[in-house]
Each structure stands twice: as structure tokens, then as C-alpha cells.
Amino acid sequence: MTTSSSDNPGARGRAVAGAASVAGVPTGQGSRSGIAWLGEGSQLFILSVLGIGAFVLLMMLLSFVSELFGGGGAGEAVDPGTGTITLALSTEPPQLDSTRATDMVSGQILGHVMEGLVRYDEFDRIVPGVAERWEVGGSEAVFHLRDDSRWSDGTPVTAHDFVFAWRKAVEPATASQYAFILYPIKNARAVNNGELPVTALGATAVDELTLEVRLERPIGYFDKLVAFPTYYPIKQAFYEGRDGRYGADAVDLLYNGPFVIERWVHGAQLRMSRNDEYWDHERIRLNTIDYAYITSDVNATLNLYKDGKVAVAGLDAETLHDALEQRWKLERFNDGSVFFIEFNHRPSRLTSNRNLRKAIQFVLDPAELVYKVIKLPGNTPGESLFPVWLKGVNGYFRQEYPAPEHRVDLARAHDYLERAKQELGLDPLPPLIFLSGDNPAANKQSEYFQEVFASRLGIEVKIDRQIFKQRLAKMTSGDFDMVLAGWGPDYADPLTFGDLFASWNKNNRGEYANSVLDGWVEVAQSSLVPEERMRAFDEIQKIIYDDAVILPNYERGSVFVRNPRLEGVVRRAVGTDPDYTNAYIVDG
């Protein structure tokens, strides 16, 4: 609404003139005004009482009607009596059809209500899910399903349910964005491309409880892949009975996980309750997980936490201060993703010059960015494309193969810059385009980089702020020199990062192409020897640094507060996160 109209000065002038010139007429002034005021005042009073009465009546009517449209009161953050915890969800899960889900929130909900062949336990180990045991060897994998895994309607989960779901995911008509994660299965790519019928997919139900999978090539990490939501089972009869609405509402899903969705009011509430049909239901100690609030407002969630209405609240740089003042215990956790400056390596771009990239590399100090600019605990300075949590041969990959040492070196940086200027034949360099997201955090970072490049290198940088989709469009078309980018893992193997800058990878948006790196990616993809694979990742790690393909900024962490009576919450980089399946309420 526009609020620009103002009091009409003409009107006011006339009102004043009228009051002054008509002496003796009761215009609200003079000796009789007292009585007039009383009369008018009480009139207004009666009117306002009537107004308020009408308002209250209307509210009561509306509250009655709104009950029909769902919602409903929510309980306290933790309720030991009913075994209920109440939480806030950042957004409505966009897709609960596991074959088509792509986002974190849907993955989080699906992880609570579905179970795949295997799952991650609280120590991030792969443990049996629907499959009791399995053999992965060469180009074949066999999964033996347990006989007591049941759907929430009481029928058994069979190998056919997996075959059906996987076929659905690669069927072209489904148009699943994550179909690629099944490409290791024999013929999956060809089926997805419409070259072969879905029946050609290399997954067969030998009998009710035996699932046989033929693979395109030997894959050492296939057991980790099948933990992904796209690999969850779907019961064919149920799916087909929903007439295209599978996953749209609570009643349009059949569950085989620890919980079932009991009530789902879009945009308002999603309540999950314990699934008594779940084979391992004795492991589950909570009766109800109630996402009673759906909002992405961090401040609002923290207010709910303060009011004792939600058990967990995430913090950002602004709300962190508030939490510190309250002296709450902060929990930190590394969410597994890595953020970096990605260069545009297309030959037409100045940043395709290695010396220029090296010059920029040697003026940047990730620690300074993390501790002096972002200032959010939980984030750690980025040293490598491979984050610290990835497992290597025996222990952690980064302990076995440390990241190349990096130190700010202005002399070397200027040395590289001079060489770059000579090679490019440009002095001074024209401004570089720095593509960034349009949010407070990204703005802070891009302005920091702009300042650093100007003061330490004398390079001018133009910041191009774009909202999410537009930034993606520009990244894809190559309309940038540098871009603030990041990558989150799909599965718990270094390859989920390792193949990112292979020349054929569509996510390699700077179009970096290096046949040596490509060679190591191929080794990592096809070798079954852990030592050989990890060495390949180390070579990739070195190339990324030596060639300044990207400049790691930080490994993202998140900070949150948790109700002290809620225990057993698992946060993890890969898989369901946060995971409340093992959570419980302590007395206190």
C-alpha cells in the first residue's frame, strides 16, 4: 500500500479559518464545548466498545472456521509423559516421493519414515537396514533381505519393492533429477536415456528376499550408495493405487521406516509417530516427533526455543550473539560441505591464466575469512577440496594424505601477477567479475574478497550479486571470472568430491579440463583397491592446489542450541540429518 498521501493542507486551512471566524457557533471550542465533548466522547466510547465487541466475535468465528483448515495447538519442546518432542522445520518438504526427492529437508523426513537396504548408525557406519547381509564383489552385488521388515500396512517388504522403485527412478517419464545416482547399475543410463526398456535395468528379485544387482563396472562403494533416498523401496500396488499422488500427503505414502507421518498440514505442521510395524521398533524411544512450526526465519525459531516450544534451534551470525548472552551450551557440527572460489577456466577468460590464479591464491588466507569475517563457530578454514570427515584407507583421508601446505606470500603473489600481466599483455588488468549470491552472508564475503584483491594485489573486482537461480544460470553459461560456490556430498566416499572437476562433469561449471586429473578420477572410479583409490584422490588434491583450480574457503559448520533434556540427536554430513531416530528424553 502506498502511504504517500498526506493531510490536505487546504482542508486544514479552512478548518482553522472556520473555527476562528464563526464565533458563538459551537464548533468544539468555547464555553459550551465541555458538554459537547462529553456527548461526543461517550458516543465514541460506545462505538469503540461496539467495535471491539464485533472484533472479538469475528475472531471467535474465524478461529472456529480455521480449525477446519488444520493447524492446531502444539505442546512443549519435550514432553516425557507422551514421549513427544516438538521441533521447527525450515521449509515444507517439497518431495516425499523418494524416486524424485532432491533436497535436504525431504531427505531428512524420508530418512525417518523409510528405510533402505542399509542405513547409517550413530557413528556413521553402514549397518543393515532392510537387508540383513550383502555381498558386493566385482560387477555384482547380492542383498539378502530380512524376513521381518514390513510396510506400515503390515505386508512384508520384498525385493520386488526395490526393483520397482529403482525402475521408477530411471524411467524417463518419471524425470527424476537424481536418476544419475543409479547409473552404476547395469543399463540404468541407457534406460534413463530411453534407449532400453525399464525391464533391462540390472536389478532382479531372485525371490522375495533376494535382490541381485548387476553393475556397469566394479564399484567398491556400492553399499554406501544404496543408503541414498533414491534407492529406498516403494510398494508397486500402493504406488499405482495413488493415481499419481504418491507422496503428496500423509495418506499417500506407505512407510517402512522407524516412523510414520501421522498428520501433515501443508506449510504448517508435520507430525511423525512411531511405526509399530518397523522391524527394529524396540530401538526407537520417542513416540512422536512433531514439526509443529514451518518457518525459515532463524530468529523466530530461536524465539520459539526461548519460549520452550521447540527442542532445537539453529543459529546464524546474528542470533548467535543472543544465544551467547543467554549462556546456553552451543552445539557445533560440520555439515560436510565445502565452500570455495571457483575460477572460470574457459579460454576466453583472464582467469584461464594459471599465473593470475596463483597470484590470487597466494594473497588469500582462509583462516582470516573464517575467524575475522564469517565469525560463526563451527566453520573451519578450507584447505582442500576434500573435507576432513572423509574416510581414507584406515582412518581419515586428510590424516593419511594431508592437504598441501598453504601460506600467504605477497612477494610470490606479485611475482605471479607480473608474469600473468606479461602473458596476457594487459597492464593494468581489467576488472574481474566476481559472481556472488545475494544474501547477507555472501555479501559480507564478496566484499571482503574485493577489498583483499584491491589492497594486496591491486586487482579490481566487480561484484555481481544474483539470487539463487540467476546465479546458477550465469554459472552454467560461464558469465563470470570467479564465483562463490560450494559442494555438499551425496555419499560417504571421497569420489563425491573427487570427480567434481573431471572435464566431463556437468557440475564443473568453470569448465576446468585436465587430462591428468581425468586419469586419476578414472582410477578412483574403477579401482577396488582402497590404497590405490586414496592415492588417486591425493593426486587430485595436489593438482587442485598446484593448478589453483579452486580456492577453498571453508568447510561449513552449523551451530545450534538443544534442549538439555533431549539426548541422542545425531548430526551427520551424509545421510539423514538431523537424525532423531535414536533420540530420547531424559528426566530432569
Next chain:
Amino acid sequence: MILYTIKRLIQGVITVWFIATATFFAMHGVPGDPLMTDKAMSEEVRKNLDAHYGFDQPKWKQYGIYIGHMVQGDFGISFAQENRRVNDILWEHFPVSAFLGILAITFAGLGGILFGALTARYRNRMPDIVIMFLVILGISVPSFVFAALGQLALVKLNAFFGTSILPVAGWGTLSHMIAPSLVLGLGTMAFLTRLMRSSMLEIVSSDYVRTARSKGLPTTRIFLRHELRNAILPVVTVLGPSIAAITTGGFVVELVFAIPGLGRYFVQAVQQLDYTVIMGTTVFYGAFLVFMVIVVDLLYGLIDPRVRLE
């Protein structure tokens, strides 16, 4: 009157069609598309998606198909929430926004008229000065500040009493609606107060009021029949568009108070380039606004006999 109504309705339909067309082409002109995600897709996957959503057709053909469906009342399926029809989104979330909006506008309208009349009565005296100061605050402070402050105040209130007096956020019961509707209505109330004040000031010193007074009519009668009825006209004029704006535009308030209203879907759809939801909500809002303006114009004729509708 009937002829006039029909004429206005036809004009309205043309306006809505224009809104739909402009939005369609503006939306497709924005770089990026709804299918783009931070993880790039293989060509096979992208091709499947394009075929699924009809993006492999030329723009004008997509436009034709879309308008064809729209005329039949089908807004299609959301891109961001692939299982939900836009019609369902409108149907489920508009009532929530509408409840909130009606409450807010009732609050704003009653408050605005009451305070406006009060300030005009007590012109340049204490109540006027205090209320007008608050009005300036109400107009100049954006709703997201009020929303955050209001919520914080609720937290403090509940902490002070040691129990939940009013819920901090959420939706479903009467108590959930009070705080957000007050916050949402505040700006409009401030605006209406100013409007009412200036129009009231003009009326109280007009000739017919003076005549009424000199005839010795009771002040109640003068206030209700002559002053209020005349002063309220400009308020009614802006009330129509205000209703449309408030019932649809409470995005921030909906976000802060975790209310499942339509405003959130509208803003999120634009950010995510969710074509069908952008179209659905824009056309719906547009039609709603046009409709409210027509209703106000018709009401005008009822309230003020001087206005003759051809």
C-alpha cells in the same frame, strides 16, 4: 447499476488477462529456469524433465497451452513441490491469509476510524499529539520490524508470567491469530488514521455541519449522520485495495509467525522461479485486487448518493 457492474467486470477480465500475459513473458525472460538446481543434470535427465514439463515447445505454444488451462481454472502443478497442484496451494493457503487479513483489516479499519475521529476532535491537544506520533511510527516502521519486536515481546511476556499467555508462533487457534493480525494491521491502521483525521477535519468545519449544529441537532446525530458518514468516504476508497494487499501480502508476518499463508508461497515461488505458482498466485492476486476495487466502487454509490453509477 447492473449495466455498470457488467461493464466493470468485463474490464476486470481484460485486466486480469493482461496481468497473466505480462507475468508469463516477464517470468520467462528472467535468466534461469525452475528446473535448475545447484547440482547439474545429465543431458538425459534434463531432456526427460523438459519433455515432462513441455519446455521443449516454443514459448508462444507454452503460453497458449497455459492460458487454455487457466481459462478452465487449472493452474497446473508446482515445480518446487512437484506433487501439489497450484489450485490446491491456493485453496489451502489463501483461507489462512484471508483470515489473518480480515482480522488485520478489521483491526485497522476500526482503529483507524476511531483514532482518526479522536485526533480530529482533539486537534492539537494531547491525545492528537500522542496518537499522531504513534501513527508516524506505524507508517514509517516496516512490518518486519514490528513482527520481530512483537514476537520478542511475546517471549518476554510468557517468561514474565511463567506460562504461555499467547503463543510465540504457529497457527490454528484464536490465540495464535492475535499477535500476527495486530502486527499486520498496524501499518494500515496508521495510514487510515491519518486519512480519517484529515477528512474529518475538513468535514467538521463544513457548512452543512455548521447548519446542523445551528439547527440544534444532538451531537450524536451530527457525528453519526453527517460527520462520520462523509468523512469515511476516502477511507472506504483505500480500504478495498488495502484488503487485497493485506490478505495477500503478509509474507514477512507469515514467515516470522510460522503461518501457512499464501504470501510465503508467492515470495518463495519468485525466488525459486516456480513458473506455475508464480502465475497462479499473480493471477489470483490480480483478480482479487481488481474485484475488490470494483466492490469498493459499487459501495461508493451506496454510501454516497452523490456518486451516480452509470
